Amino acid sequence: MLDWIVGYMPENIATFGEDIDYVINLIGYIVFIWWILAEGVLFYFLFSSRKKEGVKATYEDGSTMKAMSWVLIPVVLVLGFDLFIDYKSHSAWDKIKIQLPKADVVYRVMGQQFAWTYTHPGVDGKFGTGDDFEPDDLVVPVHQVVHTVISALDVIHSLWIPNLRFKQDSVPGRIITGWFEATKTGDYPIACAELCGTGHGVMASTLKVLEADAYKSWVAQQSAAALAQ
Ligand SMILES: [Cu+2]
Structure with missing residues (x-):
C-alpha cells in the first residue's frame, strides 16, 4: 500500500x-x-x-x-x-x-546536441592518455561505485537513468560529479531529461551493467583498440 x-x-x-x-x-x-x-x-x-x-x-x-x-x-x-x-x-x-563514496570507476560524460559522449580513462585509469576511449554506451561494473563527471558543450542537458533513480543536469561552464552503484547486471535505458532542441527525444543510449570480470576484459579490449589506432 x-x-x-x-x-x-x-x-x-x-x-x-x-x-x-x-x-x-x-x-x-x-x-x-x-x-x-x-x-x-x-x-x-x-x-x-x-x-x-x-x-x-x-x-x-x-x-x-x-x-x-x-x-x-x-x-x-x-x-x-x-x-x-x-x-x-x-x-x-x-x-x-x-557525500560521494570513493570511485572505483570514473567516466567523463558530456552532453551536446544531440548525443551523450562517454569518455573512459582506459586501463591506466588516467584521462588524456592514449588508451582513453569513447564507447557508445555507458558500460559499468556491477556492485562498484561509478563517478560521472558531467559537462555540456552547448546548452543544458540532463543525464537521466531511470532504473538508477539518477538524474543530473549537464550545464555549460560547469563540471558536476555524480555517482551511482548498480546492483544488477543488464541493459537499461539512458535519456536526456532537459528539453535541449529538436533532437532531444533521440538523445538516447544504454547503460550496460556487467559482471566485474566481463567489465575488466571489455576495458582491456577497448583500451588496446584505442592504443592501436
Ligand atoms: Cu539533451
Missing part, C-alpha cells in the same frame, strides 16, 4: 534507489491528499454558489480577512508541507549529492 506510487516506476537497480523512492512516495501522497482537498473545495463552491431563484450574483473583491484567509491558510499549509518534505528528505540528499 505504502509504495503504490513507485510501484509504477521502472525496477530500481541503485544502492540509493530506495531513498529516492521514499521521497517520491512521500511527495506523491502529500500532493494526492492536497488534490482531493482542493477539488473538494472547488466542487463545494460550484454547487453552493450555483444560480438560485431570487439571489443576485455579487462581486467579492477579496479585501476582507475572511476572503484572504482562503489564500493565506493554504499558503501556510503548503509551506508546512514543504518544510516537512525537507525534514524527511535531507538525509537522502546528503547521502546522494553531498
